[in-house]
Each structure stands twice: as C-alpha cells, then as structure tokens.
Amino acid sequence: MDKNTSYIKIREQGGRITKIRSEIVNIISNKDCLISSTGLLSGLSKLNIHPNRSTIYRELQFLTKNNVILKKTISGVDYYEIPHDHHHHHHLVCMNCNSIIKVEMNNHLEEQEKQIAKQNKFNIINHSLEFYGYCQKCQA
Numbered sequence: 001m002d003k004n005t006s007y008i009k010i011r012e013q014g015g016r017i018t019k020i021r022s023e024i025v026n027i028i029s030n031k032d033c034l035i036s037s038t039g040l041l042s043g044l045s046k047l048n049i050h051p052n053r054s055t056i057y058r059e060l061q062f063l064t065k066n067n068v069i070l071k072k073t074i075s076g077v078d079y080y081e082i083p084h085d086h087h088h089h090h091h092l093v094c095m096n097c098n099s100i101i102k103v104e105m106n107n108h109l110e111e112q113e114k115q116i117a118k119q120n121k122f123n124i125i126n127h128s129l130e131f132y133g134y135c136q137k138c139q140a
C-alpha cells in the first residue's frame with residue numbers, strides 16, 4: 001500500500017491530512033517494516049517536528065483504528081507498520097537481542113485465510129504472524 005492509499009483511507013474516515021499525520025505515514029511507509037514508537041519520534045524530530053505525548057498518542061490511535069497503520073506489541077515494545085493488502089510479510093523476532101527480520105512466505109497461509117474467513121463467516125481485514133526464537137548471532 002502506498003502513501004496515496006493511506007491518504008485515501010484517512011479521508012474516507014473523515015480525517016484531515018495534517019502535517020504531522022502525513023509525516024507519520026511517510027516515516028512509517030519509508031521504513032517498509034516495523035518501526036518502534038521511539039524510532040518514529042526520532043524520525044519526526046529530524047524533521048524538526050516535536051509533538052507532545054498526547055498528540056502522538058492520539059495520531060497513532062486514529063491511524064491504527066482506521067487501519068492506515070498496523071500496531072504490534074512485541075516484547076513489550078509498540079511497533080507500527082503500513083498494512084500491505086496483497087504483498088505482505090511476516091517477522092522473525094529474536095528473543096535475545098530483540099532484532100526483527102522480515103520474511104516473505106509462500107501463499108499457503110494466505111489461501112488458508114480465505115477458507116477460515118468463509119468457515120467462520122468472518123470478514124478478515126488482516127493477519128499478523130511472528131516467529132519467536134534466536135537469530136544466528138545469538139545462537140553462537
């Protein structure tokens with residue numbers, strides 16, 4: 001999903017494309033994988049944008065609620081990512097150094113999602129999958 005799709009989603013929800021809102025979407029979509037709230041804040045501060053806690057909290061909540069961004073809490077840290085409708089990926093999470101590796105998978109799971117949706121008459125918007133373990137460095 002590109003930035004324009006994000007903007008369309010925001011407008012559909014009656015939201016305005018404010019400066020801070022569009023910069024948050026830009027930073028998250030440029031990362032192309034999970035970015036922590038700390039990473040996001042440092043990205044904003046490089047642009048000389050210094051929102052207070054409640055502003056950033058409200059923005060992230062609005063964007064998450066409207067499925068413009070996805071929120072994942074991994075090992076107690078909040079991460080954000082742009083949902084990709086067709087070509088998305090999953091994650092390997094190292095339980096020792098907390099590094100996150102992006103992995104692409106074949107289509108089995110995505111096909112199964114359709115079956116699960118049908119069987120349960122459930123309108124699935126997205127799914128998230130993290131594999132937990134130890135990265136190569138941490139296995140040594």
Ligand SMILES: [Zn+2]
Binds near residue numbers: 033034081089091102
């Ligand atoms: Zn990712």
Ligand SMILES: [Zn+2]
Binds near residue numbers: 098138
């Ligand atoms: Zn590791």
Ligand SMILES: [Zn+2]
Binds near residue numbers: 090127
């Ligand atoms: Zn998937």
